[in-house]
Amino acid sequence: MRPIRSSATAVDDGDDFEEPGELAAAEAPAPVAAAPAPKEDLDAGAITKGFADKGLICSVLKPGDIGTITTDVLRLAPRSDMIVLDWQIGDNGEIAINIIDKVLEIDKRSGGRLRLFAIYTGVRDLKTVADRIEHDIVSLAKGQNPFEFTNETDTAKLVILGKGVGADHEAGQGGRCVEEGDLAERLISEFAKFSGGILRNATLASMGHLRSNTHRLLARLNSSLDAPLVTHFALVGSSQDAQQYVADLILQEIEAQLPLDEIVARFAGPASVRARIAQTYIDGKTAKIVLDEENAVVHDIPEATARGLIEEPVAALKPHLKAFAVALEKKQSEITNQFTLESIAKKLYSVLGDDMADGIKQHEQFAIASGVRLANGASDFRYRQLPTVRLGTVIHDGDHYFLCLTPVCDSVRLKGGKAKFLFGRLDEDPDKFNFIVDDEGNRKRLLIDRKDLFLKTFELRPGIDEVVRVERKRVFIDYAIPLAQGGEYVRWVAEMKPMQAQRVVGSITSNLSRIGLDEFEWLRQLAENWSG
Numbered sequence: 237m238r239p240i241r242s243s244a245t246a247v248d249d250g251d252d253f254e255e256p257g258e259l260a261a262a263e264a265p266a267p268v269a270a271a272p273a274p275k276e277d278l279d280a281g282a283i284t285k286g287f288a289d290k291g292l293i294c295s296v297l298k299p300g301d302i303g304t305i306t307t308d309v310l311r312l313a314p315r316s317d318m319i320v321l322d323w324q325i326g327d328n329g330e331i332a333i334n335i336i337d338k339v340l341e342i343d344k345r346s347g348g349r350l351r352l353f354a355i356y357t358g359v360r361d362l363k364t365v366a367d368r369i370e371h372d373i374v375s376l377a378k379g380q381n382p383f384e385f386t387n388e389t390d391t392a393k394l395v396i397l398g399k400g401v402g403a404d405h406e407a408g409q410g411g412r413c414v415e416e417g418d419l420a421e422r423l424i425s426e427f428a429k430f431s432g433g434i435l436r437n438a439t440l441a442s443m444g445h446l447r448s449n450t451h452r453l454l455a456r457l458n459s460s461l462d463a464p465l466v467t468h469f470a471l472v473g474s475s476q477d478a479q480q481y482v483a484d485l486i487l488q489e490i491e492a493q494l495p496l497d498e499i500v501a502r503f504a505g506p507a508s509v510r511a512r513i514a515q516t517y518i519d520g521k522t523a524k525i526v527l528d529e530e531n532a533v534v535h536d537i538p539e540a541t542a543r544g545l546i547e548e549p550v551a552a553l554k555p556h557l558k559a560f561a562v563a564l565e566k567k568q569s570e571i572t573n574q575f576t577l578e579s580i581a582k583k584l585y586s587v588l589g590d591d592m593a594d595g596i597k598q599h600e601q602f603a604i605a606s607g608v609r610l611a612n613g614a615s616d617f618r619y620r621q622l623p624t625v626r627l628g629t630v631i632h633d634g635d636h637y638f639l640c641l642t643p644v645c646d647s648v649r650l651k652g653g654k655a656k657f658l659f660g661r662l663d664e665d666p667d668k669f670n671f672i673v674d675d676e677g678n679r680k681r682l683l684i685d686r687k688d689l690f691l692k693t694f695e696l697r698p699g700i701d702e703v704v705r706v707e708r709k710r711v712f713i714d715y716a717i718p719l720a721q722g723g724e725y726v727r728w729v730a731e732m733k734p735m736q737a738q739r740v741v742g743s744i745t746s747n748l749s750r751i752g753l754d755e756f757e758w759l760r761q762l763a764e765n766w767s768g
Contacts, residue, residue, distance in 0.1 A: 282416040306335050313339045317350065318423055323357035323365050333372050340375050340392060348391040350436075352427045356419065358399045361406045365396050383412055393430040397422065434512055438503040442494055453493050457486070476624075476648050476703055510543045513588070517542075521589025525553065526582060527560055527571075531592050535563050542587060550577055600679050603672045611730040612715050613674035623728070624648075625657060625696060625704040625717055628737030630673055630682075630730040637662035637673075637682055637729065638692060641741055650698035654720030657704070660744065661690040670740065673730040676714070684740060686747040695720035 305325060313319060319339065321332040336353055343349040359365055362383060369385060370378050376385035376394055383396040397419075402410025414422040431440070446453075469478045502508070516523060523542035527533040537556060544552030553560075553575050560575075561568040573579065585595030604611070610623055623629075626647040629640040638659035640647075647657070662670075662682040669681035696704040697718040706728045709716045716725035732740075 285417070305331060306338065309335050310338055310342070313342060314346075318352045318354065318427060320354045320356050320419075320423070323355050323359055329365065329368055333369070336373055336394065337375075340373075340387065343392060348387075348389050350431055351392045352423070352430055353392065353394040354423060354426070355394070355396045356399060356414075357396070358404070360404070362396050362398050362409050362412055363406070369394065369396075393426075395426050434504045434508050437508070438500055441499045441503050442496065445494060445499065446490060449493050453489055456489060474649050474702070476701065506546050509546050513542045513546075514539060516589045519589075523589060524586035525556075525560070526585055526592070527564055529582075531582075531585070531596075533563055534586060534592070535560055545584070545587065549580060550575065553580075597679075600672050600681075604674055604679075607671045607732055607736040608673055609731045609733045611674045612728065613677045622706045622708065622715070623731055624706070625728075626731070627741070628732035628734065629728070630662070630732065631659070631694075631717060632675070632727045632729050633694075634726075637664070637680065638694075639684055639732070639737075639740065641691075641744070648703050650702050650704065653697060654695045655698050655704060656693050657696055659692050659694055660684050660740075661692060671732070671736065675729050684744075686744045689744060689747075694726065 309319065309321075319335075321335060323329050323332055325331045332355060339351070339353075343351055355365055355369075357365060366378070366383050369376065373385070373394075375387050376392070377388070378385055385394040386392065396412060398405045398409060398413040400413060400415060402413050405413055465482070468481065469475065472478045472481070513523065517539045522536045523539070524534040525537055527535055535556070537553075541552050541556065557568050557572065557575060561571050564571060575583075585592055585599060587595075590598065609628070610620070624647065625631075625640060627640055627642060627644050631638050631640070638661055640657055641660050642657045647655075662684050664680060665683045666681055669683045671682060673680050673682060697720045699705050704717060707716050707718060707725075708714065709725065715728040717728050718725055
């Protein structure tokens, strides 16, 4: 073995490179920054070659000055998806823990980057390292494997790996050992297992395609459009409106560059979903169907049935109705209407083998992702620019939740000391709800009933930029919206996605615009496609 040498590979912006396929990103792991210990021999060449063989860029840092190693790793962290650290960088784990803590905080501020940490160490008993991490890094929790940790949002994972072979470490830890030449393959495997998932794969593929086609996007939105942009700002007369127009334009162009239909078909289509179900059984779990309204009775279903749920759920479950009836101690005829397409929404919480509580939580999280653009419960929200009040804003006045129904065009260019905003009241209902929000970590199922609508006007106080902007308060309320009078506030909770907010408004207005008409009842009942 030879002493450590500083080694790094880098890509110059001017270098030629082979452009990846349009859908390659979901299959390609990411760059790695490695920080080995100065007191242990490490074959840096074997490590960099191992990654190069996989088409990856790896930087190996030699901590010549212990005081600069943290700064060096933090400098590379924003461009690295994997960070490999030795446990003993001239100390007994303190530097590694400090680096991990700081990177996790940076990632949290940027929205929770997908990140794999690896402690690659020659310490004989890896359990001592695991115990220290569990005690000192409070943002990471130990998983089923005692040598693996994840954060609360499942965007960061830490694994402990031993240098060398099983004989170099305590009995029973051989599965955690890997030699330097094989480190790249092991880390790629760990990253793939951690970053996998239907939606993650589709998202990674989308981002990879966009990254490889950035030149097309820049060619369309080039500097020759700057003069028209100046004209737009001048004519609109509102910097807020003009900025929003630019944001929408960029989003539309990004969407135009992505072959989302192709990406989704490949990474989130029926074949991918069936493969995910198959993996459940490979992992030793079994898909389960909920049989009763109280979620107390569940029944295992075979893999073929679970896969059949994707396209023909009623037909897939029909052969099992007799067994379901026995489990419920009822006749089969009594439960048939409980397994129609309209009635199985609450029966699929454990379809991937999760327990009931986790399954419900996951369904709620998907609902939040589908409908909520921003929320005060998001881990990165406090690092964002404070939002404005607009269509889709959810507030709480101390008693009830309300949803802003004021059109976007009426929420800007607000002159004077007050502006009236129209809100519809949202009632908390665990069983009947339109959408779900995360209010400072608490899930709220909320209902706006278009047939029993409660409207309320709030007079809010615009700022100097002629919009009502959320303020950050520290004493009684974190995120507050100023009322026009009395120095009082209401609490900002969330902002719905534009299409979800428009859907609510459309539903309300269609109900309000219904025509009431007295007519011959016989004719009303027999006339088709008339009264509805």
